[in-house]
Each structure stands twice: as C-alpha cells, then as structure tokens.
Amino acid sequence: MTAMEQVRGDARRAARFDAAMSERTAAFAPSVAAAYDFAGMHVIADIGGGQGTLLAEILRRHQHLHGILFDVADVAHRAGRVLRDVGVADRCEIIAGDFFAGVPEGADGYLLANVLHDWDDRRAAQILQACRRAMRPVGRVIIAERLIPDDLPSAAPVLLSDLNMLLLSGGQERTNAEYATLLAAAGLRPGRIQPVAAPYGVIEGFAA
Numbered sequence: 001m002t003a004m005e006q007v008r009g010d011a012r013r014a015a016r017f018d019a020a021m022s023e024r025t026a027a028f029a030p031s032v033a034a035a036y037d038f039a040g041m042h043v044i045a046d047i048g049g050g051q052g053t054l055l056a057e058i059l060r061r062h063q064h065l066h067g068i069l070f071d072v073a074d075v076a077h078r079a080g081r082v083l084r085d086v087g088v089a090d091r092c093e094i095i096a097g098d099f100f101a102g103v104p105e106g107a108d109g110y111l112l113a114n115v116l117h118d119w120d121d122r123r124a125a126q127i128l129q130a131c132r133r134a135m136r137p138v139g140r141v142i143i144a145e146r147l148i149p150d151d152l153p154s155a156a157p158v159l160l161s162d163l164n165m166l167l168l169s170g171g172q173e174r175t176n177a178e179y180a181t182l183l184a185a186a187g188l189r190p191g192r193i194q195p196v197a198a199p200y201g202v203i204e205g206f207a208a
Helices: 003-008 011-035 053-061 079-086 121-134 152-169 176-185
Strands: 043-047 066-071 092-096 109-113 140-146 188-195 200-207
Touching: 011 053, 011 200, 043 053, 043 121, 053 066, 053 079, 053 092, 053 109, 066 079, 079 092, 109 121, 121 140, 121 176, 140 176, 176 188, 176 200
Parallel strands: 043 066, 043 109, 066 092, 109 140
Antiparallel strands: 140 200, 188 200
C-alpha cells in the first residue's frame, strides 16, 4: 500500500490532506483562471478536481463556461459547498468516479491540476489517454503543474517536490520535454506551455 493509499484510508488524515491540497490550489488558481484563454470553450471537466477550488475560480471568472467536477466519491461530495460559496454550483455537475476507469465524455477541456505528478509515466499516460478518448474532436487537456526551470538554483524547490512525490506516491515532477513526451505517448499533440503563478505553469495537449 502506498503512502497516498494509507492517507485515503484514514478519514482524519484524508481531511487534512484535502485541506492542504485546497490551500495549495488556491495559491495558483486565480492566475490560471485569469491568464489562460478559455474563449471558445463551453464545458470544462476538472479531473481529480478535489473540492473544486480551481474549477470554482475558473467558472467565477468565465461566466460562459459550465463545469464538471470529477473525483473519487469521498472527495467529490465535499465540492458542493465550495461551488455554492462561490456562486457557481448551478453551472457545475459533480460526478464521482475513477479516472483510470474513464472520465466524463464530451467536454471541450480536461483540466488536470496537481494530478499527473502523483503518478509514474505509465499511470500518468493512462489518465491522459482516458481524457483523449472522452474529449470532443477539437478538445484539449489543460495541465497545471509545477514547471522545472532550466537553471539549477531556481529549480531547487521543484526538485525537492520531485523527491517528495517519488517517496509519497511514486510520482514525479517533469520537465517541459518530459511533458511533451508524455502527451505524445497518450495520443495528444503538445501545445504551448504558459507560466502562471510560480512555480506553476499550464501545459496544453490537443487531440492529435
């Protein structure tokens, strides 16, 4: 059993973990919502979206969008309060499920924020492939993760996170080139990489 599975098996530890993840997401959510171009999109599916912190901010700023919050049942059911507090619950559907088994179909964008770094390349590619199968022909994945800078001193905090992810879940932080390789392996065409609130960036992948 991995450390992540042990956390999910303990309700008190899981609640503390989810609170920490929401706090971390809140730090970069406004920059993603403000900087990324959501024009021309109608439905955003937040895959592994936790309690909805990022999706709520995106829907608040972009009134034309409708959202889908997708996560395991014991996490997803807590997203309703966050979405109601922000005033976007009427534009968002909450669906419980396992992204390795499949994700909701037909969205324009599949948002993966702090998800892929939890997994090794094989499992991360499976998540991306599930999104690729579900997305519309003109759809895209929108990955929000830490970027590893080219200069080593600036990269130190992200490299420390890389070590933490390896020990906690067997995952990893990735370079821009590694994300491009991962997207291609999942049948997706790499798009642009847009820095947002440091050290985070948005990495695009389009239907190939």
